[in-house]
Amino acid sequence: MVIAEKTLIQRIRRAAALGRNPAVRTGMGDDCSVLRFLAKNGKASDALVTTDFTLEGIHFRREWHSPESVGHRCLMRGLSDIAAMGGEPVAAFLSLALPRDLAQNWVGRFVRSLISLAHRYGVSLAGGDTAESPNGILADIIVVGTVPKDKAILRSGARPGDRIYISGALGGASAALLGMGTKAKRKWTPREHRRHFFPEPRIELGRILRERGLASAMIDTSDGLSTDLAHICEESGVGAALRAESIPRASLGRPSRPVDLKLALHGGEDYELLFTAPGGRRIPSRLAGIPITLIGHITRGSRILLFHRRGAGYRLEPRGWEHFQKD
């Protein structure tokens, strides 16, 4: 394992050396990586830090997800958190623990895919840790980004009267996952459902919302709309009212059909941006090429209510998407 680990680190270093963000002064090969946040136009920057596990059996299954998909989604989770603050990613750090019997081939494909995504967003793979895993593949990704001083879009900025918006469409990732279960009538392939296997972080959209000062609060939908909206409400000390018919549902299959409302409400890993904006602020129906949909508004109190076209609202409980539980 000692030799394999050294080879692994060297391979990652070689691949990582190809593209380097200028903020990274010293990357791999030391006890720490050294980052410098250069002030843009003489203005100071704040640093953003996020960490996310990618664990075999919890976040992916080797028989369902290719190494390329696992590597892409591993980094994607961190990039999406940076997008949800309106920030720009700078550097990533990968902690990777591998079982003894894992094929070298798997690791190479995983790392290449992760680094390919990193390069597209100008992110340096600047460090990390490797270890032997007692069981299964374990990865932890850390992404560091920047945002102009005091300009990060927090979860805590929503106020009663603000409108609630969502980018793209919801429920597609969880529908794809259900489709991979043993009881599924048909399997999805990466080509049929690219947004689940290779989601794109909404970096550009987040940046535009921050630069134009449009959003009062923001989060990415990694756990599912009901859970992620509850996070905004909790941190902002507010409630919310959603219109069921307005929630944009992903379409899958041929002929394509929208997913169940339940998946759009509770399914996770869609990595869309959920944000609020004061009522008077005009939000375009499309930003950075992505559709933006008005789905409700922020209320006083702490409850989240779901309204259908007819009838009273009922309380929407945050039902976290439990990975692979339905299988």
Add this chain to the structure above:
Amino acid sequence: MVIAEKTLIQRIRRAAALGRNPAVRTGMGDDCSVLRFLAKNGKASDALVTTDFTLEGIHFRREWHSPESVGHRCLMRGLSDIAAMGGEPVAAFLSLALPRDLAQNWVGRFVRSLISLAHRYGVSLAGGDTAESPNGILADIIVVGTVPKDKAILRSGARPGDRIYISGALGGASAALLGMGTKAKRKWTPREHRRHFFPEPRIELGRILRERGLASAMIDTSDGLSTDLAHICEESGVGAALRAESIPRASLGRPSRPVDLKLALHGGEDYELLFTAPGGRRIPSRLAGIPITLIGHITRGSRILLFHRRGAGYRLEPRGWEHFQKD
């Protein structure tokens, strides 16, 4: 698990809120944490980032290590990396995956111990991730620190003729681990071997070496002297010559006896600082209260040779300390 996870995050947040480093603008409760590096005396700072796994069965065993020891050593590994750059720690991020059946009590003791160490060094626990673990306790600690612009002490600064120094004594941690094995004649207790169960990071020593411009290269001895010196030699493009009799060996037992030379050479997790300094620079025999010992010098070439009082030097291969392999 969803409720348990929420409770866990809330508990960690409550505990973490007690002490906050002023550089941490927004800690837990958002997609990212926001850090600001304030310039000291108008001088810019570089940010340091390090990540380290702590995996059950690889880095610790529940039957050997108390939750307090695991929590302490988990953060300690990151703090020691910051010390090895001459930096000051600012914030820590904890990614923690726990098996379903783990007692709440274990987690509470682990987190309290980790946070207690963080507070003593002015470090905020500023974020992280939680997940369910498919097998065993998995932790990844990320520590962010600062160092004045371009002043980080790298592994790559050693030059032929530089002298090699080590803080404290070596081999104690691995001797303690061997003492816990099933074949061991006697078990060590935390009280008898505090430096293994509750090591202190050499932050103050690293800072003094950096401030006084004493060290040309530095690393912490987490993998063992032979491996960590090889890292310095590799990154600096140099070789080294060590004097076996000069290497300070930890003493254990009653009456206390120094550990075997092999453990001092190859045993890991002592978390001492190994550094080089130009020949003409006077290095005190004690710094920040810790003994500093001259153990050899840097040479041209790439080989590391070990000399005994009599006879020729023989080549010292880096033999990474393989955790628990001897059991």
